[in-house]
Each structure stands twice: as C-alpha cells, then as structure tokens.
Amino acid sequence: MSKVRTQDLLDQFNLEIVAGEDGVHREISTSDISRPGMEMAGYFKYYPSERLQLLGKTELSFFNELKEEDKKDRAAKLCTDITPGIVITRGMEVPDALIKAASEAGVPIMRSPHKTTRVISRLTNFLETKFAPFTAIHGVLVDVYGVGVLITGQSGVGKSETALELVKRGHRLVADDSVEIRQEDYDTLIGNSPSLIEHLLEIRGLGIINVMTLFGAGAVRSFKRITYCINLELWEKNKQYDRLGLEEETMKIMDVEIPKATVPVRPGRNLAVIIEVAAMNFRLKRMGVNAAEEFSHRLTGMIDENKAGSPKGGFPGADV
Template structure:
C-alpha cells in the first residue's frame, strides 16, 4: 500500500519539529497542499483538513492582526484531527497559539528555512512521486540508448540473459525479475527495482549476480521512464508475425498505453541486437523517420506506375 507519513517529509527535507511530536506518524494521502489564508480569516466551510497546511509570510502577517481570542480559536480549528502537518516557511517565528493548539490535538508543526513557493514546489513533486499509482510487473527493465525498454515474457524465455548481453554492450540495468512501476504523471511511467533486488540479476545455472560489482556503477541506474515494451515468446511456426511494422501494438499499464513489440525467440536469433535496433528505430519514429511507412509509400508508387503501364 502506498503511504507517506509526516515523518517521511521531516526526514526528506530536514525539517525542524516545533510541536505536536506525537503526530509525526500521521499519513499524508494527497499531494495537494493548502495555504490557509481564508481559514485565518475565519472561513472554514471548505477547509481541506486532510492536506498539508503551508503557512508563509502573508498568512502570518494577517494572523498577527487578529485579536488574541480569535487567534486561539482559529489555530484550534486549523489543527484538526485530519491535518497531517502544518509547515511554517522562511524560518519565521511560530505563533504561541499554534504551538498550544498543535500540542493539544497532536498535529505536528514543522519549520523550514526555504521560501514558501520553492518549498511548495519541492514538496508537491515529492508527494506526487511517492503517492503515484503503482503496480509491480514481472520482467526486466533496461536503459538502451536512452530508451527505457521493459522486457516481458514467460518464465525461462531468456529475459535476464538478454539483459546481461545488453549490459555487456554498455547498456544499463534498472530492474530484474520484479519492476515497480509508478505513474507519476499522465503518460509518464517510471520503473524502478524493489530495494531487495537493486543491482541484482538472476541467471539460471549461475544464480544471483551483482551487476554493479561486476560491471561498475555505469552499468546500473536507479530508475527509468518506460517508453517501449518488448515481449519475448518462443517461436511458433503457425503464428504470423509482423514483418513490416506498420501496425503498432499497445499495452496498457495503469492508465498509460505503451508501444509493444513481440519478438519470437529461437536458437540463432541474437535477441539483444534486435532489442538495440528496436530501441533505435523507436527513437527514429519519434523523430519522424518511419522506415515501414516509407517502404509502403514506395510500394504504392511502384504499383501505381505498373497500373498506368497496363492501362497504356
């Protein structure tokens, strides 16, 4: 289950815990932040209590203008049972009324020296990454010429062996056996290995090998955007395989559709070279160069000329 706690935010951004110590285990369930300016003015009708509350110079300067009785009341309502944390930016002085209310309701009050806008951006990016939709898939993720290639297929078809050949050629391993995939934005899938399997590759007959130890730090990377899926399957003589590449197959992961190629495997086929070419060809297509479409155009021209000659 995907979860982020206030403690995670404290450790990530090295925040100072001012009060509400007992609440640092509270869960943060949304990446949206709240700047409680209207709440400071007394409007709590649509108060997003489940969000991290970020208070900057503007909110505190208005708060200083309030009467003492209103200060206490506003801070008590701000520190609800759902609020995961209240963060004060710019290293500003935390109001005593907020400290008392946070200790009373166990809402952590944190302090950062960063400016409000900059911290808001960094915290939002962190939460969006950590709270992104997630799925784990069986396969191998390799960085080939800058293209994140997810190799899938039945167990024993040769995914890890193919990845090992690619690594020997200078490409980089991201994850083997289990790939954790997060959708961090629309049409953006990021794959990474589980911490237990980081840098490791399983080769039948040899066992577990450490790629970083054998090939160096340049042979691995911690994560990579997935842009191409290659499915390996044992050669089926009765199956018709795509020989032109005009029809583009897609595979949906979470809410994102990724281009998928199916490569039949049989003795004598150099699968690693095929995947290298597939990655380069995918990049060319994105640049507007499509060999299959160009071949189709030439073929249509030849047929058109033959038809004209026959009519003549």
C-alpha cells in the first residue's frame, strides 16, 4: 500500500491552497472522508480527526451563522495535529476564523471550484485506489476480446510466447512475468505491469522485446480488470483432464474468487487459439450460453428417450 500525502491531492486535482501550507506533507491514513456536520453544531465526541475533512455549502453556511466565539471554538477543534487537511468546495470563501486556526495548527486548507458531490466522489475514488489491498503474481496478463485473462504456470511453460502470439493476433498485452494486482472493490481485481518492465516481453532465445515499439500503441494496455485465469501446465499422460467443461475451477486472489481453467501444454497445441476461444466462451457463459450444459441436457434427453422406448425400461435390444 502506497503512502498518500496532502501534497498528492494538490498535484492530482489542481486544488488551491488557502492556508496551512506547512502541513502539505501530512500523511493521509484512510480513504474515508468526513463531512463534519455534527461537529459544526459543537458535538465533537466522535470526531474522526484522522480523516480528510470536506466542507460544502451546507457546512459553511451553518458555520457563518455562528457567533464569533463559537466560530473560533469549532475551527480550533476541527484543526487537530493529525488532521491531514480540509477541502472547501464550490470555490466558496473561507472564513477568517478557520484560516487562522488552520495556520496555527499547520492544517492545509484546499479549495476546489467544483460541486461537493463531484469532489467527494473523485477524492474517494483516488484514495480507495491508493489504499487498495495489493499483491503481485508471476504470470502474464492479456486483454483478449475485452476479457482480462491472467495466464499462469511454471517458468518455461510458454506463457510469454503465448502472449506474443496473442499480440500478433490483435490482442493487447498488459503485463509480462510479474503482474501487480490491487483489489479495488470486494469483487474487483485490477492488474498492471511494474513500471520497470512495462510493455516488455521476455522471449527465451530472443531476449527482451518492446511490444509497443514493434506492434504499436494499440498492442498494449496500462491496466485491465482480471476476470479469468488460465493455468498452463505440462501434459501429464496419466492425469484426467476436463473434456466437457462442466467442472468449474476458481482461483482465489486476496478476497476475490475468479474462474480458472487448466490447459495442458504439449507439442502441436495452438495455445493462443485455445485462449482466444476460452475468452470468447467465458463471455458467452456470462451471457447465459453454456455449451457444456447444453450438451449435457441433450445427452440426458436422449438417454431418457431410449429408456422410454425400451419394453422394460432399458435400451432397445437389451434382451437380445
């Protein structure tokens, strides 16, 4: 999880610093944002002082109607030594009492010209992305027909070579060798490449190649939501592989379970085409079309018809 400071908000959203410039390096420890309505009324028992504070039209209108003594009291209690900052929306004028308290406590006051709902939405999205749980997985991430396919498998099984073939077929590379994954929501995984190896592929015998330079900007993506995992493994003669597609495996990454398929690797198998078809079939399943289940229903129906046509409930010719 990366550290976020108040200065990052100033840089990211082009906010205007009004007071408390000395505190722009304060660290923000949570993605939660507080709108101190009850605090403006004087109730500070449960004041979340460690959160970023946001004052909109309602809060400032109430504050401006207070007596001068109450204004000083509320402002002093709002600006604590751990408050990372105060954001004023709609470009509204900041009360003098609040500016004075913020300057004394070193709490930065930032101002945005945008509406309160838009500001709080953008700030929350930014902070939740920064504070999202994070992990890294050895594998390749490719955007295949809009499906974020995470290709895993032991070293040397052919992940990068398969990704290269997919790029040649018009799909887009996100990350090779190491995939950085963050959980942005309870069921959303976003994958990207480490900056050091972004847009690069390692092909044994060739070395490092730059996919964007070779195939153009349309062959790469900076990040992609991971929705499907394909695990490549060397073919084992005595292992039974799923031939119908009725078995549904999953892979757990942090708190999220994603569908997974195991594809055996052996000479003569075109892995790129198999992964393309797997991605298209995955999209069909999400649309309610499952070829394996349809085949199973057909087979069950034929068996039932044969049983019904047999004199003793068995197959025709069973007594011969």
